[in-house]
Amino acid sequence: MPELPEVEFAARRLRTWAVGRTVSAAEAEPGSPLRDVTPEALAEGLTGRRFEGVRRHGKLLMIDLSGDRVLLSHLGMTGKWLRSKPGDTPRAGTRVQLALDDGARLDYVDPRRLGHLRWLPADEARRHPMVTGLGPDALEICATAGGLAEQLDWSKRAIKVALMDQSLVAGVGNIYAAEALWMAGINPFVRACDLEPDDYARLAAAIARAMTESLDRERDGEIRYIQDRAAQNPFEIYGRTDAPCPRCRAAIMRVLQQQRSTFYCPVCQPDR
């Protein structure tokens, strides 16, 4: 579920909760989203380590621990890091529990198990395809003049599909692709190679704006994913099939693109 803003928010919370703290006990569930590490090895590896920092690139969290070890954490569709107390009953979908030396507990919760956790020496983490396979971070590249176009304008795929390819630009998912293309007035099916430099400039600004707005909205609250309840949906067009376009009142369309829902306004985002 999380895209760049939600993962950034998770990184900030993890920093305040964990950096400087030491893991006093760890427990991981078999069958959890652990990759290339057993629950026992992860729990044993984490115990006694101190959190040194939390970095984010695109949707990937890189959690640095003492002794030059890194926990790579990708939240997938339903992953979250939450703080609780040692006695609390774990909420459904809890896969990892870390007791910290300040008396708090860190829980990795991932009901659908589509997330990824990897436990690696720092140098291996740096070289891991999960890290090296990512394109530039979306917020950074969108702040660079011409940067977004340089990443995408050679591709013959639909701009929405190319935008969501994490090896080209890291951090844009289904929601922010829809929101940004709507803000920029670009049809999601136009080939990336057919967009003009001016289109890319508007698109980069739109991505930055859509993501920044979410970060501002989430600053003081808990991450809250939309439920299909229109009243809670904070987005302009995502999830709003048949609702009037906020700009022109035409009905928002929902179509499938690469097996994922694409939302757009047929009037504000015309074919070309």
Next chain:
DNA sequence: CTTATCCCCTGCCGGC
């Protein structure tokens, strides 16, 4: 090489 398709998982919702 790039691109398209299927698959992985669980939970919720609306329709019959």
Next chain:
DNA sequence: TGCCGGCAGGGGATAA
């Protein structure tokens, strides 16, 4: 009321 299909913000593996 209960079952069933569709859908969900993720990426990886595989085939063309």
